[in-house]
Amino acid sequence: MPMDLSAQIDRLRTPGYRRSVLLRRLAAAALVLAAALHVLLSAARADPLTLTFARDVAPGTTLTADDVVLARLPAQAVPRGALSDPALAEGQVLAAAAAEGEVVTSVRLVGPDLAAALTAGAAEGEEFSMVPVPLAEPGIIPMLHHGAVVDVVGQGPRTVASGGRVVTVADEGTALVLLRQPEALAVAAAALSEPLTLVLSKRSTPFSIP
Incomplete structure (x- = not known):
């Protein structure tokens, strides 16, 4: 390989037909390389x-x-x-x-697009709201995950709302739950006067998970 390189250098130094051919080959190779780089860069810039x-x-x-x-x-x-x-x-x-x-x-x-995705299977015309639920038993938090089906339970115990979807859970022990509008209002009212907790539910629900 060193001998070949030395020979090529000698050809470049010596005027004549061989040097012309070598220069043309080097120019052609440089053009091909530049074209390939241009295509790659153009494709990268085209990506959104x-x-x-x-x-x-x-x-x-x-x-x-x-x-x-x-x-x-x-x-x-x-x-x-x-x-x-x-x-x-x-x-x-x-x-x-x-x-x-x-x-x-x-x-x-958290927003309207998420709510629409979670309620994609609901009956047409039903209205839903996200309501924060302060948890009386924060120990349940590790078992809650986005999209989990839950019932909201108050004192008694009594079921305040059923078939909700957990949207997210904050570190301070409050879960954001998506519920049908009437049940969301009932949960918001109950939260003002009694401790609430969430119970993981196995019942089927028309909501879908994105």
Whole structure:
């Protein structure tokens, strides 16, 4: 290999046909390399900018600019509802735990899109609300997860509401639960006068989990 390189250098130094051929070959190779780099860079620039999580984020976290980052991803890897503007995520509450690199979508954040996704199987015209439930027994928190079906139980015990969906659980022992509108109002009223807890339910529910 050193001898070949030395020979090529000698050809470049010596005027003549061989040097012309070698120079043309080197120019052609450089053009091919430049074209390939241009194609790769153009393809990378064509990938959409998509908001992703910059680090692992716990459920119930209010997102800040440090929690998200824009990244270029292939269009086929970007799910429906993906966000592309950090301002749309900042200040929003994360419903379920997220890992670094995951795409930020509207259904991962507490809001109307998440509510619509959770109630996709409900009867047309039914209204739902998210209501915070202060838990009298915080020991149940480790058993609660996003999308879990729960009943809200008060003193007596009596069932205040049934068939709700856990949206997220805050560290201070309050669960955000999605309920049909009349039951959400009943839970909000009961929370003012009696301790409440959640019971994991096995009953079927028309709600769906995104």
